[in-house]
Amino acid sequence: MSDPSLIDATEYKKIGEACKEAREYADNIxxxxxxxxxxxxxxxxxxxxxxxxxxxxxxKGEALQGESIDTIFSAEALRRQFRRILKKGPVLNxxxxxxxxxxxxxxxNISGSVIYNEEKKLQRFILVARDIRPRLAMETAxxxxxxxxxxxxxxxxxxxxxxxxxxxxxxxxxxxxxLNCLKHEKEILGKSYQKMVHKKYEHVVAEAIQKVLKGxxxxxxxxxxxxxxxxxxxxxxxxxxxxxxxxxxxxxxxxRDVTEQRQSSKTIEFLREYASNIVANLPISILIVDRxxxxxxxxxxxxxxxxxxxxxxxxxxxxxxxxSTYIANLELNKKIKTVFQIKEALPKERFQFKERxxxxxxxxxxxxxxxxxxxxxxxxxxxxMVSLEEQVRHSEKMAAVGQFTAxxxxxxxxxxxVVLGNVQYLLDHFHDLDFSKHQAAExxxxxxxxxxxxARRCGEIVANLLHxxxxxxxxxxxxxxxxxxxxxxxxLEHQLQLSxxxxxxxxxxxxxxxxxxxxxxxxxFVNLGLNAQHAxxxxxxxxxxxxxxxxxxxxxxxxxxxxGIPKKYLNRxxxxxxxTQKAGKGTGLGLSVVHSIIEEHGGHIAAESMRRKGxxxxxxLPVAKKQGLLGKWxxx
Amino acid sequence: xxxxxxxxxxxxxxxxxxxLLAKLLKQEGLNIETVSDGARAIETAKRRTFSLILMDLxxxxxxxxxxxxxIEKIDTKAKFLIVTGxxxxxxxEKKIATGLYGYMAxxxxxxxxxxKVKKMIAGxxxxxxxxxxxxxxxxx
Numbered sequence: 001m002s003d004p005s006l007i008d009a010t011e012y013k014k015i016g017e018a019c020k021e022a023r024e025y026a027d028n029i030x031x032x033x034x035x036x037x038x039x040x041x042x043x044x045x046x047x048x049x050x051x052x053x054x055x056x057x058x059x060k061g062e063a064l065q066g067e068s069i070d071t072i073f074s075a076e077a078l079r080r081q082f083r084r085i086l087k088k089g090p091v092l093n094x095x096x097x098x099x100x101x102x103x104x105x106x107x108x109n110i111s112g113s114v115i116y117n118e119e120k121k122l123q124r125f126i127l128v129a130r131d132i133r134p135r136l137a138m139e140t141a142x143x144x145x146x147x148x149x150x151x152x153x154x155x156x157x158x159x160x161x162x163x164x165x166x167x168x169x170x171x172x173x174x175x176x177x178x179l180n181c182l183k184h185e186k187e188i189l190g191k192s193y194q195k196m197v198h199k200k201y202e203h204v205v206a207e208a209i210q211k212v213l214k215g216x217x218x219x220x221x222x223x224x225x226x227x228x229x230x231x232x233x234x235x236x237x238x239x240x241x242x243x244x245x246x247x248x249x250x251x252x253x254x255x256r257d258v259t260e261q262r263q264s265s266k267t268i269e270f271l272r273e274y275a276s277n278i279v280a281n282l283p284i285s286i287l288i289v290d291r292x293x294x295x296x297x298x299x300x301x302x303x304x305x306x307x308x309x310x311x312x313x314x315x316x317x318x319x320x321x322x323x324s325t326y327i328a329n330l331e332l333n334k335k336i337k338t339v340f341q342i343k344e345a346l347p348k349e350r351f352q353f354k355e356r357x358x359x360x361x362x363x364x365x366x367x368x369x370x371x372x373x374x375x376x377x378x379x380x381x382x383x384x385m386v387s388l389e390e391q392v393r394h395s396e397k398m399a400a401v402g403q404f405t406a407x408x409x410x411x412x413x414x415x416x417x418v419v420l421g422n423v424q425y426l427l428d429h430f431h432d433l434d435f436s437k438h439q440a441a442e443x444x445x446x447x448x449x450x451x452x453x454x455a456r457r458c459g460e461i462v463a464n465l466l467h468x469x470x471x472x473x474x475x476x477x478x479x480x481x482x483x484x485x486x487x488x489x490x491x492l493e494h495q496l497q498l499s500x501x502x503x504x505x506x507x508x509x510x511x512x513x514x515x516x517x518x519x520x521x522x523x524x525f526v527n528l529g530l531n532a533q534h535a536x537x538x539x540x541x542x543x544x545x546x547x548x549x550x551x552x553x554x555x556x557x558x559x560x561x562x563x564g565i566p567k568k569y570l571n572r573x574x575x576x577x578x579x580t581q582k583a584g585k586g587t588g589l590g591l592s593v594v595h596s597i598i599e600e601h602g603g604h605i606a607a608e609s610m611r612r613k614g615x616x617x618x619x620x621l622p623v624a625k626k627q628g629l630l631g632k633w634x635x636x
Numbered sequence: 637x638x639x640x641x642x643x644x645x646x647x648x649x650x651x652x653x654x655x656l657l658a659k660l661l662k663q664e665g666l667n668i669e670t671v672s673d674g675a676r677a678i679e680t681a682k683r684r685t686f687s688l689i690l691m692d693l694x695x696x697x698x699x700x701x702x703x704x705x706x707i708e709k710i711d712t713k714a715k716f717l718i719v720t721g722x723x724x725x726x727x728x729e730k731k732i733a734t735g736l737y738g739y740m741a742x743x744x745x746x747x748x749x750x751x752k753v754k755k756m757i758a759g760x761x762x763x764x765x766x767x768x769x770x771x772x773x774x775x776x
Contacts, residue, residue, distance in 0.1 A: 406723075410694070413721035417743040418652040424746040425659060459743045462721075 036108075036129040042122045044069045056108075056131055059101040072098050095132065107132050159255040163238070167193045167209045170250060179257050181226035193253075197222040197234075212238045212251045233262040285379040288365055289336055291372060293318045302379070326353070332377075335362050339375045356383045390571060398595070401576055409465045416458050423452045464589040465576065478513040478624045479521060481546055481554055488525035489544075492533070500539030501532070508547045514554050515624035516601045524597050527590040528558045528617055535562030535615060553603075553620040565609040573607055642757055643684065646670040647677040647703065648692040648719070653742075657690060657719070660746055661753060674698030674706075681707040686714065687757045693720040693728075701728060704737070715756055719744065 030037055036053035040046055046067050054061055057072060064072075073096065098106045112127035153160050159176035161169055169188050172180075180196075182188055188196075194205045201222035208218035218238045225231050234255045241250040279286060285302035287295055298313045306313070306321070313321050318332065327333060335346055345363040352358075358379050365376035427448050435442040489503060496503055514521075525544075532542045540561035549555045565573060572578045574595035598605045603621040644666045648654045654670040661668050669684075671677050675698045677689070689707065693700035700718065707714050718724075721742035724732065732739040738756050740749055 410721060413742050414650045414653060417721065418650070418656055420743045421653075421656040421660070421746055425656070428746065455743075462743070463741075 033128075036127075036131075038069075038125075038127045038129065040069050040125040040127060042124060046072075047124060053129070056106065056129065057098060057100045058104070063101065072100075098129065107136055156254075159234075159253075159257070161193075161253050161255070162241070163193050163209070163251040163253060165213060165248065165250070167206075169193060176255070179232070179255075180224070181228045181230060197224050208236075208238050209251070212240045213248060215240055215248065232257055232259045234258060283381070285377075287318075287321075287377040287379075288367070289318060289375045289377060291340065291374060293333060293336065295321055296367070296374065305381075326351075330360075332362075336375045336377070339364050340373055343373050350382070356381055357386045358382060394571060394574070395599075398575070398592075405465050405576060409462055412458075413462055416455065416462060420452070420455045420459060423448055423455060427452060461589060464593050476515045476517065479516050479518045480513050481511060481521070481556060481621070482507045484518055484521045485525055485544055485546060485556070488522055488529055491522075491526060492529045495533060496529070496542065499533050499536065501536055502539075502541045504541055504543040506543065506545040508545075511546060511548055511554060512623045514601070514621045516621070520597045521601070524594045524619070525556075525558075527594045531590055531617075532558060532560040532562065532615075535560050540614075548623075549620070552623060554623060556619040556621070558617040558619075559614060561614045564611050564613055565607060565615045566611075567609070570607055570609060574605070641667075642687040643667040643669065644753070644757075645677065645680060645684075645686045645689045647672075647674065647689065647695070647700065649673055649695045650692070653692070653719075657749075660750055664750060664754065666753075666757075674700060674703030677703045678706045678710070681710050681714070685711055688715050688717060688753060690717050690719050690753070693718060693722045693724075701725065715759075717752060717756055719749070 030050045033050055033052055036056045037050045038046055038053055039048045046064050046069055049061075049064055053059075053064065057064070093109070093111045095107065095109050098108050100106055108129040109132045110127050110129050112125055114125055115123050117123040153173050154175075156173060157175055159179050160173040161176050162171040164170050168190055172182075172185060172188055177183070177185065177188075180188070193209070194202050197205055204220050204222055208220045211218040217240075220236055220238075222234050222236065223232065224234065235258045236253055236255040238251050238253040240248045241252055243249045280300040282299065283301060284299075285305060286297075286299040287302060288297035290296045294315060294317050295313055296315075298310075303309060303313060308321070318336075319327050322332070330349070330351055339346060339362050343364045345361060348359050348361045350357060350359050359382045360377065360379045363376045363378065364373045366373050427445070430441065430445045430448065433441050433445075435445070485505065485507060489505065492503075529542065536542070542561075543557075543559045545555075545557045545559070547555050547557075569578075574591050576589055576592040578592070595605055598619055598621070601621055603619060605617060605619045608616045608618065644661055646654050646657045646661075646668060648657070648670070649672050651672070654672070658668045658670055666687075669680065669686075671680055673695045677691070678698065681689070689704075691700045691704060695703075698706075700720070704716050707716075715738070717738035717740060718728070718732065719740045719742060724739075728737070731737050738752055740752055
């Protein structure tokens with residue numbers, strides 16, 4: 001009995017309530033949306049909107065209701081979008097600008113749909129507008145930061161380049177172009193990094209790329225030659241660049257041109273080597289001593305002299321290396337301490353060690369600026385120099401003695417001449433006397449003979465000294481030294497035999513002649529022979545050797561087996577009147593005459609002696625100059 | 637005596653040398669005159685000619701070498717025996733070596749000196765060479 005068309009009021013009420021519920025639900029959603037929602041009629045009037053719309057546009061609800069959409073859209077933008085909608089269909093998504101109640105332009109992203117009625121006629125638009133200002137701000141910030149980095153890369157002084165996973169250049173900065181002497185990117189982009197470097201570094205770059213592809217950072221070094229021929233050294237770092245999924249897409253390399261540093265470090269290396277070569281090869285011992293009196297450096301010469309190696313000297317105490325006796329005797333530690341304090345060099349001093357003479361000096365030394373002063377000990381072997389100095393002093397002395405002697409001799413000579421002459425005159429008269437008748441006369445005669453003998457001895461001394469003071473006036477001829485030696489041997493044969501001395505001769509054959517006076521040279525050899533005879537009073541061997549030495553001098557060596565010459569006398573034996581024999585036994589002039597004659601011949605004589613091993617006299621004489629045609633014609 | 641006509645001049649600043657030489661040569665019958673320096677020797681040579689002149693070198697006033705040169709101007713035939721303990725100059729040494737002058741070193745042996753004097757006066761040793769040199773002055 002009920003009419004189905006009749007709907008129960010309760011039912012209506014229920015439906016109404018459900019509708020109301022649904023509407024409230026939808027209204028709530030719409031109201032709580034963060035995006036603005038607008039429903040626009042086909043004729044462009046705003047039919048409804050949510051709270052977010054009011055917020056976005058800074059307007060009150062009343063100001064929007066029923067208003068034309070033109071009030072919030074810029075007309076041009078609206079027209080453009082609507083044309084698109086008509087063409088492309090009902091769903092739209094575009095960015096545009098709203099104009100707020102305060103006249104502010106608000107960029108928005110709009111997604112909207114079109115609702116058609118049953119007749120397929122455009123009924124209304126539903127637009128959801130989102131404020132895109134935060135997004136735009138973020139985009140701008142991104143752009144700025146990109147620009148910043150781009151500027152950074154471009155303005156870098158180093159070569160910054162991007163390499164793809166194949167090892168080809170993708171990008172290079174301006175500095176990179178300049179440093180590689182390139183005019184344009186085109187010259188390098190797409191080219192292989194590996195092929196840019198010197199052949200011997202190709203594998204270095206290849207390995208670096210492989211390493212970076214594994215996700216590591218590579219530091220390496222290589223050399224290049226620019227198109228203009230410049231040779232360059234590079235220090236390079238290569239790092240991987242990943243995309244968002246972590247895959248390596250590129251590599252960025254920073255290469256620094258280190259050519260200058262490299263060259264200056266090479267120069268430093270060269271200088272260091274140069275200096276250390278000098279120090280190593282100087283014939284001077286150098287020791288650096290630290291504040292604890294430990295050796296921090298020695299040069300090779302010192303090590304060689306001491307027969308030690310580096311490890312036996314460096315780091316060891318001065319005592320351990322030089323021996324404590326010497327340190328104590330020379331008061332080295334005290335002196336070094338003084339140098340530490342005053343930071344000034346001490347004066348040179350001299351010491352003797354194993355028959356050699358050394359000069360040493362202690363100087364302040366600082367290894368590095370800022371460090372405290374250590375000390376440098378410099379030791380120089382001056383034996384040769386000292387002996388040369390002594391020789392010079394000696395010859396000066398001899399010259400002075402010579403001058404003095406000449407003066408004395410001339411004064412002595414005349415009275416001596418008178419004594420000798422008169423004694424002889426008297427002796428001649430005694431010859432005619434018959435001593436058997438004049439017994440007393442015999443005594444007188446014998447006395448006169450003693451006077452005569454002694455006066456003659458004076459005469460010999462004077463004659464020798466006369467020669468000594470009479471230099472550089474010899475008649476030089478070519479003389480065969482071996483002949484002179486043989487003649488000396490004949491002269492002394494008898495005397496040597498009496499003294500039980502065995503002469504041994506070793507005469508070099510084919511010796512060139514010397515230029516000199518054969519008689520004077522004979523006197524030299526006779527004197528040396530007699531000297532040896534006196535030295536070997538109990539017999540022995542006298543060996544005489546002649547040879548041509550390496551320097552082209554004739555060398556004559558007299559060697560005896562006597563007691564030798566004490567070292568303290570070696571320098572004095574050539575001085576006139578110096579003798580080790582008893583008074584009255586020798587004149588002390590023999591060797592001085594030898595010395596003076598050899599000097600006159602432009603030669604040199606030196607004595608050497610080893611204790612109890614006899615004496616050695618070494619004579620050097622210059623070889624006679626060959627007579628060329630000029631000489632033969634007397635033009636020279 | 638065969639030397640009785642021969643006159644010898646002795647020049648030495650040492651009186652004892654002069655007297656020794658005079659003593660030795662008088663024994664040989666020579667006529668001896670002595671002077672003590674070069675200047676007096678020149679003066680004496682101007683007045684008299686000598687068979688031989690014994691000349692010391694180092695003397696006060698005019699020395700021997702200068703005196704020889706002066707006397708040679710006066711008497712071109714004068715002969716000289718240099719008796720000295722002094723070092724010879726290279727020039728004199730050369731002249732002695734070529735036989736122009738005789739030479740006897742002090743101290744001398746009496747016999748050797750007398751022999752030398754006799755030979756020079758007789759012109760047997762040094763005279764020959766001397767004449768040769770005098771004929772060819774370029775050699776000096």
